[in-house]
Amino acid sequence: MNQRNKQFPLATSAFNDYYFMALGVLLAGYAIGNKPFALIGIPTLYIGDIVLLFGVIAFLKSRCAVAALATLPSFLLAVLFGWAIFICGLPYLREYGINTLRDSVIVAYGGFSFIFVALLLERPERLALVIPFLRNLASGVLIVAPLVVLLIVIGGGGGHLDPYVKEGPYGTQLLGAALLMLLGFKRVRVGWLFILLVGITVIAVRSRGCMLAFLVPFGLAMIFTGKWREAIVIVITVAIMLALAYMLDFSYSPGSQWAQRSISASQLIGNFVSIFGMSTDVHGGLAGTREFRLEWWNVIFDYTFNGPYFWTGKGFGVNLAAVDGFLLGDPNAAVMRAPHNCHLTMLARTGVPGLALWLLTLASWSAMLLVNMVRARAAGDHVWANFFVLIFCYALSCVIDATFDPALEAPMQGIWFWSLFGVGIAAAMIYRASLGNIEARATWQASSQAMEHLTPKPTG
Numbered sequence: 513m514n515q516r517n518k519q520f521p522l523a524t525s526a527f528n529d530y531y532f533m534a535l536g537v538l539l540a541g542y543a544i545g546n547k548p549f550a551l552i553g554i555p556t557l558y559i560g561d562i563v564l565l566f567g568v569i570a571f572l573k574s575r576c577a578v579a580a581l582a583t584l585p586s587f588l589l590a591v592l593f594g595w596a597i598f599i600c601g602l603p604y605l606r607e608y609g610i611n612t613l614r615d616s617v618i619v620a621y622g623g624f625s626f627i628f629v630a631l632l633l634e635r636p637e638r639l640a641l642v643i644p645f646l647r648n649l650a651s652g653v654l655i656v657a658p659l660v661v662l663l664i665v666i667g668g669g670g671g672h673l674d675p676y677v678k679e680g681p682y683g684t685q686l687l688g689a690a691l692l693m694l695l696g697f698k699r700v701r702v703g704w705l706f707i708l709l710v711g712i713t714v715i716a717v718r719s720r721g722c723m724l725a726f727l728v729p730f731g732l733a734m735i736f737t738g739k740w741r742e743a744i745v746i747v748i749t750v751a752i753m754l755a756l757a758y759m760l761d762f763s764y765s766p767g768s769q770w771a772q773r774s775i776s777a778s779q780l781i782g783n784f785v786s787i788f789g790m791s792t793d794v795h796g797g798l799a800g801t802r803e804f805r806l807e808w809w810n811v812i813f814d815y816t817f818n819g820p821y822f823w824t825g826k827g828f829g830v831n832l833a834a835v836d837g838f839l840l841g842d843p844n845a846a847v848m849r850a851p852h853n854c855h856l857t858m859l860a861r862t863g864v865p866g867l868a869l870w871l872l873t874l875a876s877w878s879a880m881l882l883v884n885m886v887r888a889r890a891a892g893d894h895v896w897a898n899f900f901v902l903i904f905c906y907a908l909s910c911v912i913d914a915t916f917d918p919a920l921e922a923p924m925q926g927i928w929f930w931s932l933f934g935v936g937i938a939a940a941m942i943y944r945a946s947l948g949n950i951e952a953r954a955t956w957q958a959s960s961q962a963m964e965h966l967t968p969k970p971t972g
Contacts, residue, residue, distance in 0.1 A: 531570040532631050532638055535624075538563050539931060540649055542924045543685045544656050547676045550923045556610055560621075560923040567627040574634040580626050583937055585877040589622050592869040596620075600862045601828045608829025614921075615828040615849065618857060621926040628934025629941075636942050642935060643899070647698045650689035654704055657682040658711030661718070680913040681924040683715045683722035687909045688902075690726070691733055694742075695898040721916025728912055729905035736885065736901045808838045808851050812860045816867075825863035832860055850921065854914035857921075874911065877933060878904065884940045887947070896943055903939065907932040 538560065541549040552559040571577060581590055596619040605612045613620075632639050660677055690708060692698035716723040734743040812832075815821050826835065833839045833848045850857045859867040881904040888897035910919065910929035919925040 528570045528573055528631055528634060531566060532641075534563060534566070535628075535631075535931070536641075536645055539928060540645075540652070542681065542928060543649055544652050546660070546681060546924055547678055547922075556613070558923070560927050564621075564623055564627075567623065571627050571630045574630040576630040576633040577626075579633050579941075580629040583880065583941065585873060585880055585933075585937055586626070586629065588869060588873040588876055589625060589933075592866070592873055593619055593622055595866055595869060596828070596862055600824050600866060604827040604829040611831075611849075612827075612829035615861065617923075617926060618854065618920045621920070621923070621930045622933070624927055624930040625934035625937070628931055629938045632935065632938035633941065639935075639939060639942060643692075643697050646688060646902075647692060649685075650692050650698055653682070653685040654689055654707050654711070657686055658707055658714065661711065661714045678917075678919070678922065678924055679715045679719050679722050680725065680917050680919045681922075681928070682711070683719070683725055684906070684909040684913060684925065684928065686711050686715070687726045687729055688906050690730055691902050691905055694730070694733055694739065695737065695902055697898070697902070719916070721913050724916070725909045725912040729908045732908070733901050733905045737898065804838070805852060808836060809853065809856050811836055811838075812851060812856050816859050816864055821860075821863060823863045823865060825859065825861045825866060828861050832857075836860075850918045852917050854911065854918075854920050857918070877936060878908075880940050881936050884943055888943065891947070893943075896939075899939060900936070903932055903936040907936065 541552075541559070550558060550560065553562060571580070574580075581587060596616060601612055601616045661679060661682060686708060689698070690712075693700060693705075712726055716726070731743070734740070816825060826832065831839070831849045832851060836851075838851075839848070851860065855867065855870070858870045862870075881900045885897050885900035885904070888894070888900065907929055910925050910932070913925060914920040914929075920929055
């Protein structure tokens with residue numbers, strides 16, 4: 513470590529250590545405080561933007577900027593970043609002003625990915641802090657998330673809390689807590705499992721996207737870890753509970769704008785089947801919202817793949833709902849600016865090349881984590897393998913949620929996603945280096961040993 517301290521001065525390391533802790537506070541704030549926490553600051557310069565600006569300093573101080581770009585996912589993200597900002601963003605800044613910056617955060621928040629990679633490569637032992645952080649965060653989320661969403665539902669769904677809470681981020685954080693339990697990083701008592709089930713149920717009733725954002729990653733995690741027995745037990749248990757609730761006709765209708773979406777087994781089943789186009793309007797107008805979105809998405813496909821916006825899309829800043837003819841309500845007071853699908857948003861705003869870069873970035877990152885998961889499993893490094901599963905499924909939940917909602921444009925989900933993206937890249941680089949040669953193994957030994965000591969700990 514003496515050689516390392518000579519290479520990185522104490523002042524530099526101290527600043528980045530404090531900044532790394534600040535990142536933890538930021539992510540915890542978004543996970544628990546949701547939208548009210550995101551609004552800390554002043555208009556156009558909120559807490560996430562401030563932390564990102566300081567992150568540029570930490571990124572440069574780490575002296576790992578080049579290494580942070582050394583993987584295919586990092587390189588593709590950098591190209592996507594350049595395409596989105598310089599080709600599809602800056603040319604529209606003068607015309608649309610702050611709206612250009614506001615819309616471009618779906619990619620601009622990717623800066624957090626580079627920051628995390630640089631900080632973890634600078635001091636690999638920081639990686640060992642990730643699981644304890646997530647473990648403690650899960651306890652807070654399990655208490656706050658179900659409580660807040662229940663208060664909204666009991667209040668009728670249109671009360672004072674509803675405009676200040678997004679269910680998607682809470683759903684992703686509940687998924688994170690469930691993954692920690694499944695993968696052995698956090699052990700809990702039955703009471704915590706009941707709270708988790710309540711939170712997931714209420715959120716799944718309110719949002720089909722949140723339902724999928726939990727079911728798909730959790731199911732994949734069970735497949736990756738070979739927990740077939742547990743999967744069968746969970747499926748049977750849930751099926752029995754739904755059947756009992758259906759037979760007993762248990763239902764709670766909060767009224768107001770959510771009067772049609774009751775908390776019931778029938779509503780959960782209706783939400784699920786509506787994803788596959790088998791719903792009718794008896795389940796809260798699910799078919800209508802699905803048809804509305806599909807019609808809009810078809811329009812976007814038409815003017816990009818077959819129209820004049822093939823190369824650069826319509827750019828960042830323009831209200832897509834208004835120019836595409838899908839604006840609802842007062843045009844001057846509209847809050848819907850994008851088609852509630854991150855992939856279609858990228859297509860509409862950055863064209864086909866932008867969409868291709870976006871999909872390649874996601875695919876290369878996924879491949880990196882899954883390949884290292886298989887490699888770690890084959891080498892007997894099961895803690896590392898489970899860590900890769902955790903990060904992959906956690907981030908996948910963010911993407912699935914953003915496929916049904918403009919989630920990545922909001923810091924609560926966007927900053928979390930890009931942070932997980934960066935942690936995944938850094939973890940893969942650290943693990944690969946520890947296997948690649950003797951010198952690298954010695955360099956990353958602190959991180960490797962710390963990861964191996966992340967044994968499950970019982971919690972109340």
